Amino acid sequence: MRPLKKFYFSEYEDRKPEPPLAYNPRIEFLWQLCATATVFLGIWYIQWRWAHSLNHDALWFSVPVALAETLSFIGLLLYVNNLWSTDDVPKSPPPEMRREVMFDGADRPLSVDIFLPTYTEDPELIRYSIRDAMAVRYPYSIDIKVHVLDDGNRPEMKAVAQQEGVNYITRSSNIGYKAGNLRNGMENTDGDFIVILDSDTRVFPTFLINTLGYFRDADVAWVQTPQWFYDVPEGTRLPDVWQNACGVVGKWSAKAVETVVGPITVNQDPFISDPKLFYDVILRRRNRANASFCCGAGSIHRRGAVMESALRDYSSQVQGMVAGYSENESVPDRKAQLQSALATECALSTELTPYKFHVSEDIYTSIVLHEDTERNWKSILHPGVETKMLSPLDLHTWALQRFKYAAGTLHIMLYDNPLRRSGMSLAQKMMYAMTFWSYLAPIWLVIFIGAPIFALFSGISPVSAYSVEFFAHLLPFLLMHELASALGTWGVDNRKGKMLNLAFFSFNIQAMWAVVMRREIKFKVTPKSRNTGNFLHLVIPQITVLCLCVLAIGYGAVQQYLDPNPQRLTALIVNGFWASINGYAMTVLIAAALWRPKDIASAGMEIQDQVKQGELA
Known part of the structure; x- marks a missing residue:
């Protein structure tokens, strides 16, 4: 066996x-109480506000x-x-025979295709993923085939x-990007189930043992597992950092600081890549509404469900096209003849897409399956991590990934x-509505960011007065909101993540503008090596x-010093507080732009210098 490249x-x-x-029923009860x-309090405040x-x-x-x-x-x-x-779907034992999950009477072992789609990634990187996929085990006889889907035809x-003994599948074009690559893979395989990975996704040996049991329910179309980035920087404790800089005095000074505010770790996951909040809280709690959508890598799909919904969606598209082209024909016989002739042409010109041709093919395909009224397919988020992946390694890569998510969803x-x-x-629509609404947030975030700055410079207030009545309505809502937020995400520290989401406005x-202007949102493979330099641009x-x-707070303070005024002082405190929060949020992303991984050269990483200003737009 060839040695793995470092x-x-x-x-x-x-x-x-x-x-x-x-699951903690006491915490959930307190969360529901505080959320209510x-x-x-929010309704009371908003009503009073207007x-x-x-x-x-x-x-x-x-x-x-x-x-x-x-x-x-x-x-x-x-x-x-x-x-x-939280309403987790109970995990069932892994099935032994096909009839236990396919219900067609076929008395034979299950067959599973593991897809590893790739385009430009280093083949030696994918060798890791291949070997882990081949190490997947199962307690019963099972037919597992690993397929490399190479859109780069390399x-x-x-x-x-060939060296690793797995199937290699390619095609002559890149139509449909990743979705087209997956379709081509489906056309050349026939397994009962399909496991979708990314080129850098390292599947654990227990993946099938822990996921196939869900398919004992004939209505389950796919199971998504959480994605986990195993390479994120763990950071360095503050006493160690200060000791290196200032010796023993620095170490004890840092310990004194930690005694007051708690443990502090620096250079820890600068991009807040850990997706635990998304998978273990947000997506997991969508199980109760059957609205947990597919996120691509780390998911397993019932082939029949994907194909059945694709065929039904294909038929619906063809019928819609025929009806549209023939709606102006009023003579019944001629209309029937026209529709018969159009049906063949429309069928030939329409793509059958098991995975929707879209930059966000995973959520798009989930929507097609969830809205299939004839079948009412189910989706499940399995809460246990069953794969590991590589995180974005620099701000350019991270921003490119987030831009793609935002633009695809908004499209x-x-x-x-x-x-x-x-x-x-x-219930399903409400869950998808939250996803869509979250990507519209920049519209009002820009106002939240600009309002305190403008108020401090101009002296104009967005409220009639910063009165006792104002604080009596606002503060209970804000305090209860923070308490509810902490309880709702109990076990996940997302304080820095909130700041990063604000700073990403x-x-x-840019993503919103690209979609509104109907620019093509092209699929770009997330780089697996770090770009050089900093990313302040x-x-x-x-x-x-x-x-x-900073300038607005300084200006407001100088104005108050030169001309003391109780009302201006209150306005300075309120708007200065929000400006400070917004300014701190910006520093989180600025620090990420300046971050460099430790010992990058000695770790054996390949360096690229491919950053171009304006590439995200």
Whole structure:
């Protein structure tokens, strides 16, 4: 067996994922209690905000701020609905024979195809994924085939596949990007189930043991498992950092700081890549509404479900095209003849797409399956981690990935919104609505970011007065909201993640603009090696916001010092507080732009210098 090439992640091979969050009925009850209180306090505040606190001398400023608060509150309602309760699907023992999950009487072992789609990634990197896929075990006789789906049609990738003894599948074009690659893989395989990985996805040996049992329910179409990045920097404790810089004095000073504020780790996962909040909280709690969508890598699909829904969607598209082209023909016989002739042409010109041809093919395909009223397919988020992946290694890579997610989801929302069609239940639509709404957040985040800056510079307030009545309505809502948020995500520290989401506003706006202008959202393979240099050019909007926040607070303080005024002091405290929060959020992303991995050269990572300004747009 060929030795594996050393990569930077080789030193992290022994890392193990955390177990899924344990269900705690007491915490859930407290969360539901606080969430309910938050909703009522929010309604009370928003109602009062519109009725009694608008600044009628500056409605052009006050109304947009109040509208932004209202839109944000709608997002809160959708978030509360999503997180309301945990309802895990009980795990069943792995099936022994096909008849236990396919219900067609076939008395033979199961067959599973493991897909490893690739395009430009290093074949030696994929060798790791191939070997882990081949190490998947099962307690019964089973037919497991590993397939490398190479959209790059590379001789070196074919050679690796042959050396490892797995099937190599390629095609002459890249139509449909990853979705087209998966379709081509399906056309050349016939397994009962399909496991979808990415080129850097390392599947654990227990994957099939822990997921195939769910398919004892004949209505389960796919099972998604959490994605886990095993290479994220674990960081260095503050005492060690200060000791290296200042010796023993630095070490004891840092320990004194930690005594007050708790343990501090620096250089820890600068991009907040850990997706535990998304998988273990948000997506997991969608199980109760049958709305847990597919996220691609780390998922297993019932082949028959994917093909059945694809054929039904294909038929619906053809019928819609025929009806549209023939709607102006009023003579019944001639209309029937026209429709018969059109049916063949439309059928030939329409693509059969088991996985929708889209930059976000995973969520798009989930929508097709969820809205299939004739079959009512189910989806499941299995809470245990069954694979490991590589995280984004620099801000450019991370931003590119997030841009793709945002643009793909917004494209579906604007041009093929499932909420406008029948098929899904109300509970499912509410869950998808939260996903769509979250990507609209930059619209009101820009207002939240700009309002305190403008108020400090201009002296114009977005509220009629910073009165006792104002704080009596606002503070209970904010405090209860923070408490509910902590309880709703109990076990996951997402404080820094919230700041990063706020700071990402400029990238989401770029994605929104690209979709509105109907620019093609091209699929770009996420790089698996680090780009050189820093990435400050990507965070110019964040640097600008930070500078404006600092200047605005300074200007407001000087004005108050030169002309003391109790009302201006209150406005300075309120707007200065929000400007400080916004400014700190920007520093999180700016720090990520400057971050460099430790000992990058000695770790054996290949370095690229491919960053181009404006590439995200």
